[in-house]
Amino acid sequence: MTGRPNAESSTEAFYDDLAASYNDIIYRCAPRYEEMQDTLLEYIPADLQPEYILDLGCGTGNLTLKVMEAFPHAQVVALDLSAEILDVAQRQCGDDRVSYLQQDFNQLDLPDSRIDLVVSSIAIHHIDDPAKQRLFRDVFASLRPGGVFTFVDQFRGETPAIYDQHMKVWKRFADSKGVPPEEWEMWMEHQEQHDYHATVGEQMEWLAEAGFTQVDCLWKHVLWTLLTARKES
Numbered sequence: 664m665t666g667r668p669n670a671e672s673s674t675e676a677f678y679d680d681l682a683a684s685y686n687d688i689i690y691r692c693a694p695r696y697e698e699m700q701d702t703l704l705e706y707i708p709a710d711l712q713p714e715y716i717l718d719l720g721c722g723t724g725n726l727t728l729k730v731m732e733a734f735p736h737a738q739v740v741a742l743d744l745s746a747e748i749l750d751v752a753q754r755q756c757g758d759d760r761v762s763y764l765q766q767d768f769n770q771l772d773l774p775d776s777r778i779d780l781v782v783s784s785i786a787i788h789h790i791d792d793p794a795k796q797r798l799f800r801d802v803f804a805s806l807r808p809g810g811v812f813t814f815v816d817q818f819r820g821e822t823p824a825i826y827d828q829h830m831k832v833w834k835r836f837a838d839s840k841g842v843p844p845e846e847w848e849m850w851m852e853h854q855e856q857h858d859y860h861a862t863v864g865e866q867m868e869w870l871a872e873a874g875f876t877q878v879d880c881l882w883k884h885v886l887w888t889l890l891t892a893r894k895e896s
């Protein structure tokens with residue numbers, strides 16, 4: 664891996680350093696990476712026809728590209744904390760239909776009741792649990808009535824034993840993809856310092872508390888889980 668990030672740096676600096684190599688490593692580090700994003704798109708309600716979409720924690724723009732393809736008339740806002748990774752996203756997704764916003768989930772400044780669809784992939788676990796609950800309320804406020812929030816992310820197991828097993832299964836996957844030990848250790852150090860996994864049950868409850876209905880779990884593999892929620896019309 665080139666430009667190996669320091670796991671002890673802030674999340675912003677970590678992803679700044681990782682930006683150039685992110686697309687090379689994500690496929691060997693996240694099992695079923697494309698499948699989880701493709702499934703997210705498959706379950707967007709047919710009646711939604713989104714024109715204004717927000718991708719939270721867009722990274723290099725891999726999910727952004729997929730939503731652009733799925734909704735060729737939509738405008739997309741790609742939001743991330745890291746300026747360097749937003750630059751890569753901009754090179755990957757262009758400027759015609761995407762605007763780029765450097766913002767922290769902890770201090771979101773979004774328009775009220777305007778967005779049709781908010782998506783996110785493997786990003787929300789970077790903020791702690793009270794911040795997740797605040798984020799869910801902010802997303803709810805930003806959606807127009809009938810709007811949808813759907814995200815895939817890493818979640819904690821319901822028990823310590825299940826969570827422990829998740830980590831073992833993930834390590835076996837990384838070994839099978841030839842992830843070098845130092846790269847695995849870098850992820851694990853980063854996880855210890857910057858990742859906050861909550862359970863599926865907790866996050867579904869927080870979505871309902873934020874005001875969402877139709878809260879459901881649509882897909883799950885080891886840590887990675889896809890949730891959906893809707894703001895009533």
Ligand SMILES: C[S@@+](CC[C@H](N)C(=O)[O-])C[C@H]1O[C@@H](n2cnc3c(N)ncnc32)[C@H](O)[C@@H]1O
Nearest residue numbers: 678720721722743744745767768784785786789
């Ligand atoms: C694992 S990457 C996922 C990127 C992309 N969504 C994907 O699926 O490939 C996590 C992303 O979340 C961003 N991120 C982490 N914490 C954030 C925060 N507090 N506010 C905004 N973005 C954040 C990181 O900069 C990084 O680009």
